[in-house]
Every structure is written in structure tokens, then in C-alpha cells.
Amino acid sequence: MAREILTLVSVVSALLVLLNGLVAEACNTGGGGHGKQQQQQEKEWTPEQLAELERKWGFEWGFGGIGTFAHLKHVKCLTTPNELFDIGIIGAPFDTATSYRPGARFGPRAIRQASARQTSFRGFNHRAGINPYQNWAKIIDCGDIPISPLDNTVALTQMAAAFTELGLRGTVSPLLPKPKLITLGGDHSLALPALRALRQVYGRPLRVLHFDAHLDTWHPDKYPSAWPSNQAHFNHGSMFWLAGNEGLLSNASTSPSVHAGLRTRLSGDGWDDFDDDTKQNWVRLIADDIDDIGTSGIVKTILDSFAFGVDSGEEQAPVYLSIDIDVLDPAFAPGTGTPEPGGWTTRELIRILRGIEGLNIVGADVVEVAPAYQGAGEETALAAAQVVYEILSSMVKKGMQEMGKTVRRHDEL
Numbered sequence: 268m269a270r271e272i273l274t275l276v277s278v279v280s281a282l283l284v285l286l287n288g289l290v291a292e293a294c295n296t297g298g299g300g301h302g303k304q305q306q307q308q309e310k311e312w313t314p315e316q317l318a319e320l321e322r323k324w325g326f327e328w329g330f331g332g333i334g335t336f337a338h339l340k341h342v343k344c345l346t347t348p349n350e351l352f353d354i355g356i357i358g359a360p361f362d363t364a365t366s367y368r369p370g371a372r373f374g375p376r377a378i379r380q381a382s383a384r385q386t387s388f389r390g391f392n393h394r395a396g397i398n399p400y401q402n403w404a405k406i407i408d409c410g411d412i413p414i415s416p417l418d419n420t421v422a423l424t425q426m427a428a429a430f431t432e433l434g435l436r437g438t439v440s441p442l443l444p445k446p447k448l449i450t451l452g453g454d455h456s457l458a459l460p461a462l463r464a465l466r467q468v469y470g471r472p473l474r475v476l477h478f479d480a481h482l483d484t485w486h487p488d489k490y491p492s493a494w495p496s497n498q499a500h501f502n503h504g505s506m507f508w509l510a511g512n513e514g515l516l517s518n519a520s521t522s523p524s525v526h527a528g529l530r531t532r533l534s535g536d537g538w539d540d541f542d543d544d545t546k547q548n549w550v551r552l553i554a555d556d557i558d559d560i561g562t563s564g565i566v567k568t569i570l571d572s573f574a575f576g577v578d579s580g581e582e583q584a585p586v587y588l589s590i591d592i593d594v595l596d597p598a599f600a601p602g603t604g605t606p607e608p609g610g611w612t613t614r615e616l617i618r619i620l621r622g623i624e625g626l627n628i629v630g631a632d633v634v635e636v637a638p639a640y641q642g643a644g645e646e647t648a649l650a651a652a653q654v655v656y657e658i659l660s661s662m663v664k665k666g667m668q669e670m671g672k673t674v675r676r677h678d679e680l
């Protein structure tokens with residue numbers, strides 16, 4: 268019996284030794300791993316080592332990476348107040364002020380996705396003569412404003428607060444007094460909070476260059492309803508009427524705002540909508556005008572309307588550039604909220620945008636991209652992404668000229 272007990276004890280002892288060994292080994296592995304992690308955290312990386320990592324792994328193919336605009340650095344600017352930038356891309360995924368097809372809340376994502384082939388390493392804009400992604404400006408993707416889809420009063424407040432907060436932020440380049448924002452929409456109503464913010468940032472009413480099939484200066488009552496509602500006044504066809512009424516737009520007859528690409532049907536049985544628009548100090552370029560005067564004629568009319576076409580000598584007034592993607596024909600941009608046949612081609616719009624690059628654009632939006640109605644080839648979002656690229660090119664080029672830097676021309680290369 269005693270012998271059996273002894274045997275049992277020795278077996279148990281042997282098992283304990285074995286178990287102990289296993290536990291120790293497990294601890295060693297864990298402890299070793301932890302130590303390594305700590306080492307790595309504490310290791311000081313030299314700039315050369317970091318540059319080597321960047322050289323090896325920093326590259327992104329167009330189809331790779333997280334979907335920021337043009338593979339730009341993403342910072343959620345609204346929660347990162349110390350992040351400075353010169354030009355910020357900001358998404359406004361909001362579409363509950365639309366009158367026909369909803370869906371533009373998915374616009375910012377679609378435009379970012381469609382910008383995938385824009386990269387800094389192949390970003391030279393041969394039309395403009397610069398690469399906006401390899402120049403003086405720090406351009407980042409500021410992410411999206413988290414806008415309520417349930418309460419438009421709150422949404423309007425949120426957007427105005429966000430645009431103001433970002434618009435008042437400092438810049439990286441000392442020569443740029445205020446950062447510039449390009450907003451990815453979202454329905455067109457977002458132009459109202461954008462203009463409210465810019466009024467505050469610049470301390471003066473602005474002028475608007477508005478590309479659109481529609482006027483968007485409609486009195487809210489032009490949307491017939493037996494059910495009066497102040498809330499309904501904030502919609503994507505009345506925001507410029509509201510902006511004018513609030514004193515956000517210049518009302519001097521010598522400094523009008525400009526529509527380009529119009530072809531909307533009008534209310535009632537006549538031209539009353541145009542007359543109302545004229546009273547609100549707008550100049551109109553109709554989509555058909557391009558057949559008679561060409562893109563260069565459209566450009567000239569826009570520049571003349573802004574009164575600093577050729578060496579006018581006067582200070583360039585700040586202009587807000589608002590581009591509703593429905594300015595393009597539905598053949599080129601069917602993915603939008605209120606399509607109107609008979610519009611401009613993507614190439615014509617790009618050509619016109621290049622022609623007006625000298626304007627003092629202080630902020631811009633590209634709105635009404637509703638990807639659910641576009642084709643699998645994402646033509647609408649591609650057009651919007653290209654438009655953003657052209658605006659970026661103009662903003663950077665304008666800044667270069669103000670800094671006294673020369674822009675290369677092809678024949679000088």
C-alpha cells in the first residue's frame with residue numbers, strides 16, 4: 268500500500284514538473300512577445316528608416332488603399348482642430364431637401380471612389396500646367412460632416428457650423444490667409460450653409476458662379492402646397508433665394524452672380540421665373556448658348572460678368588463656385604436628382620472651368636451626385652471627381668501666381 272502511494276506521488280510529481288515546464292514555456296513566449304512589442308514601441312526610427320518604409324510600401328495603386336479623395340491623407344478635420352490645411356475636401360452626405368430623386372447622400376463616397384485614378388505621382392494637369400497634388404498647397408480629405416438625415420433644421424445648423432469651423436481655421440501656407448473648402452454633395456441645399464459660413468469668414472457678401480440646369484433661385488412658394496411650412500423653404504431649389512434674402516450675396520447690380528448651363532422648364536405660362544431671377548441680381552447663360560458662342564464665348568461672358576475679365580485692375584471679389592452635376596447632359600451624368608436633357612458634355616464643362624481659372628474662387632461645391640442612378644461605369648461620379656480636380660488645379664495655380672511663381676507652359680519644357 269505504502270509502495271503504491273509512493274508510486275502515485277512520484278507520478279503526480281512528474282506530472283507537476285511537466286506542467287510547470289509547460290506553463291513556464293508559455294509564460295516565456297508571452298513575456299518575450301510583450302517585450303518585443305515594448306521594444307518596437309520604444310524604438311526610435313530614423314528619418315532614413317521611415318523614408319525606406321515609405322519607399323517600399325508608401326505607393327498605392329489606383330485600385331488600392333482606403334477610398335479617400337485622390338488617395339489624399341484623411342483626417343477627420345472637425346474632431347482634429349490642430350490639423351491645418353490649405354485646401355480641404357469635405358463630404359456633405361445630405362439629401363433630405365431634394366424634390367425628386369433622393370440618393371445624393373451617397374455622393375461623397377461615390378466621388379471619392381471615382382477619384383481613385385487621381386494620384387499625386389500622375390496628377391499633372393497638362394491643361395493647367397501644374398500638378399495640384401505636388402505643389403505649394405497642403406490638400407487633405409477632411410472626411411464627412413455627420414449630418415442628420417432626420418431633421419433638416421438640425422442638418423442646416425450642423426452644416427453651417429462645420430463650414431464655419433473649418434473656414435476659420437489657420438492655413439499651412441503663410442501666403443494663404445484662409446483655407447479653402449471643396450464640398451462633395453449631397454444635395455444642392457448645402458450651398459446655403461456654405462454661403463452663411465463664407466459670409467462670416469470673409470465678412471462680406473459673395474458672388475456665386477453657378478453651373479446648373481436649374482435656377483435654384485425659386486421662391487419657396489413655387490413649390491405648390493396647401494400645407495404651409497417654413498421648414499420646406501430650405502430645399503435644393505430655393506437656397507439661392509434664401510441666400511439672397513439673407514444678404515449673403517452681393518446685391519449691387521454691377522456685381523451680379525452668374526448661372527451657366529440653364530435649361531429647366533419654368534413655372535406657369537411665361538418667363539416669370541427668369542424675371543424673378545433677374546430681380547435677384549443674376550445673369551443667365553442658357554445651355555443652348557454654347558452652340559452659338561462656343562466654350563470660349565461662355566468663358567468670356569462669365570469673366571465679363573465678374574468684371575475682371577481682362578486687366579480690370581480692381582480687386583478680385585471672392586467668388587463661390589457651385590457646380591450641380593446636372594449641368595451635364597443625362598447622357599454624361601444620369602446619376603443625379605433632377606436630370607434635364609439637352610445639357611453640356613463633360614469635356615465642355617472641363618474646358619469652361621479651365622477658362623475661368625483666374626477667378627478668385629474661395630470655396631466650391633460639386634453637388635447632386637446620386638450614384639444609384641448612374642451606370643456601372645460610374646460616369647457621373649467620374650465627371651464629378653474630374654471637376655473637383657479641375658477646381659483644385661485652379662485654386663493651386665491661382666495661389667502660385669499670387670506667390671509670384673510662374674506656371675510652366677508646354678513650349679517651355
Ligand SMILES: [Mn+2]
Pocket residue numbers: 455479481483503591635
Ligand atoms: Mn441645383
